[in-house]
Amino acid sequence: MSACKPASPSSSPSGKPRVVLVMKSLANEFFQTMAEGAKKHQAAHVGDYELIVNGIKNETDLAEQVGLVDQMVSQGVQAIVIAPADSKALVTVLKRAKEAGVLVINIDNKLDADTLKQAGLSIPFVGPDNRAGAKAVGEVLAKKLKAGDEVAIIEGVTTAFNGQQRKAGFEDAMNASGMKIVASQSGQWEMEKANGVAAGILAANPNVKALLCANDNMALGAAAAVQAAGKAGQVQIIGFDNIVALKPLLADGRVLATCDQHGDQLAVFGIEAALKILKDKATPADQQTPVDVVVK
Amino acid sequence: MRRWTDFLILIAVLAAMIVLFGLMRDSFLSMGTLGTVANRIPALALVATGMTLVMVTGGIDLSVGSLLGFCGAVTGVLMADLHWGLATAVLASVVVGAVIGSTTGAVSVKLRLPSFIVSLGMLEIARGLAFLTTNSQTKYIGADIEALGAPFGGLVISPAFVISLLVVAAGQVILSQMAIGRHLIAIGANREAALVSGLSVDRPRIFAHALLGALTGLAAVFNCSRLGSADPNAGTGFELGAIAAVVVGGTSLMGGRGSVVKSFMGVLIIATLEAGLIQVGATEPVKRVVTGLVIVAAVLADTWRRK
The missing domain is CATH 3.40.50.2300 (Response regulator)
Known part of the structure; x- marks a missing residue:
């Protein structure tokens, strides 16, 4: 599942942030398109970051997605860009991730605002309205x-x-x-x-x-x-x-x-936001991505 | 005698549902509804026919929903991407279905594994193959396949509907009139006795799974024809509808007893219930609860009558 590229000689391998994309089902056309877009983006920015793409087998398998996040945290990644399979059930594990010092960006399915508040957590949402x-x-x-x-x-x-x-x-x-x-x-x-x-x-x-x-x-x-x-x-x-x-x-x-809603760019928007925050040490904020009407 | 009372009860349940939905919504008793129900029946009727033959032996096949998706995916890729004609695509879908079905049957029978488990594995495999075949994309086929599922000659019924009725009739003849059918029932009723009396217990069971697979392949084409497209997610949960229809029709999960025509009545009941619940505007939770209750009630009624 890993889409990591070998580090090019000119860049120091340890200096590049490792970003993991945690998706829903990669058997779904929509998420597959999203993942492909992310891999292309990484290929064009090999020097900037390493990318790991992970998906779950079925859209409703929350436990599998929770397990994935835990594994990625223990591998010491710098940022997690996640399309949560459930807008409430993922909050607890994402809190663990943040406490471990991992930057978390929410894409696709927005995490429930009340649940985040209850958990005392702020996670930026980068995605379409x-x-x-x-x-x-x-x-x-x-x-x-x-x-x-x-x-x-x-x-x-x-x-x-x-x-x-x-x-x-x-x-x-x-x-x-x-x-x-x-x-x-x-x-x-x-x-x-x-x-x-x-x-x-x-x-x-x-x-x-x-x-x-x-x-x-x-x-x-x-x-x-x-x-x-x-x-x-x-x-x-x-x-x-x-x-x-x-x-x-x-x-x-x-x-x-x-x-x-530019599915191929949805993950890329999230990754770019993550890289920007990591680089500038900026405070994460919600960010809206474009949606366009298509006729004929 | 018993056969006729069973049949009358199923007809009474169906009639009661039609009257009830008719009272709740004027528009239910219309040609529009008849067309809708007739349109949805063929795929379910084909699979329920095959499923009846598998279930009378005491077996089951949980993979039919995924197989419907996979055979549909094959049809979609062949017709939309490779521009095959309808006839050859149908043949390919049926052959693929038969190969997968007989694989499930052979593994289960020859290696003496419960068909429940083997078909559960096949459920995963076939769904994976459906995604692989289509690269997870919906395939739009269009007019080349739509005629099969469209009403003809100013009637509300489609060629698919007529074919499914013929298959139900043929299935009933196989089960009740032919040696292989009686053989299947004997295996389900008492496998040891069938074995002792010198009957082959392996080949008929593999045959039933292969037939179910082939019928699922045909059902997949009908499904695509109704939608004009092939969706790799098609048929998710479809196996439960087919099994419910067979069980509502009085076929025993333990084997040894069953009727294809009564399974078809089960199909009519399930399809009418589905159409009625949509038309009265039932919410998703209500639909699920009511459908579940009807299935359990039908099986309960069947069990009580046999006591």
Whole structure:
């Protein structure tokens, strides 16, 4: 799993900070893209730092991620950039890491503010504002609809913070433009589940004019449901993530828009923040990374 | 006689659910719902058919969900990246499914390991292969595969639905009319007795696993056709739905008793329950609790009747 490059002769091996990237599942396209981006960045900055990339097998395996953090601390790394598998359960082990003198940067899934406060801990979050991104995509959709139109939301895993934020962003945009949200159900981030949920929503609410999906995989499932219901062209769909498989649907209009949070750069932003803090001895602060609406 | 009362009870449960959901939501009793349910049934029906044959022998296969993901991944890569035609891709998916299924069966039978454990291992392996095959990316296939899952001739049913009904019928014939089927039931009822009476107990069991694998391969194609894409995460937890459908249909987890047609009734019950819960707007926790209760209640009812 290690992506360390042999130190180049001109730089002193001991002088380079060791940064570890702790991810969720590397089998997930999104996290894999993130890790690839980080490896490329390191390859371009070989002299600046060493990178170790670690992931867990499955998104919900908290114990494995906690174990990983402990191991990395005992190896004496200088900084941990982590996408926590859970926004509360990782706080304790990250506190141990900080007490051992390791700089911790939070990316992707934001750690719960209350839990951090209770633990007396401050960990900077470097990442996109999912709520703002979802709101921006929702606003593109609102322009295609009339006030009072019925819409439905297909949520991610209900316990995931980014899923909750995206739902809230969709709601912000729909409420601001006077749309009526008639249903909001979880598609568990999965295409197949979202397909079933979308089909049910369309059957139960024949007047639904749009399906707002919290990720692109679910948007693909929803698009298939719209087609199966014989409503192609009558129901707008929006997604989130801008995955490759969505491109044909964006091109022919089956999906109106999605949101690109620059997945390949998310880990890099975190690593750059860590390196800057290590170098300047600066006080860590939250940092927002860009989110862009993608149409066609 | 007993066969018919069992069947009537399953129909009564299904009818009660339809009436209940119909009362809760007007739109439930519509062609739209029928289409939705009919659309979701084929993959589950195929796997439940194969699973019934494995479970009557007292075996189980937990890897079918991952295998659905892997065979779908193979279909996706072949069609989206390598531009294979539908027919050859279907064949490849079925063959891959059959190879994995017979591997699970052969390892379990020949090395005398519980199929629960071997298939648990295969669950991990097949999921890993699904991620490897697709490089963890969703593959968009599009129109080339969608026709299979789309309604035809102005009806609400798709070619996939018709094929799955034929497979259910064939599965029932295999189980109740053919020597191999009676053989499978005999193995499940009493393996020692089957052995003493000179029946081969290994080959029929491997055959059942291979058939389940092949049907899972076909189910994977149907799944892709419904979605127009292949998702390497597809089928997570799918094995539980298939096993639930078989158990609701009255097949014993201990083996020796089962019916493919009744498993299909179990599929209808599970699919209707799922569609109904979505339409009445049940939240995720409610959906899970209700689904769990229905499964346990169905099995309890079955056990009580047999006492």
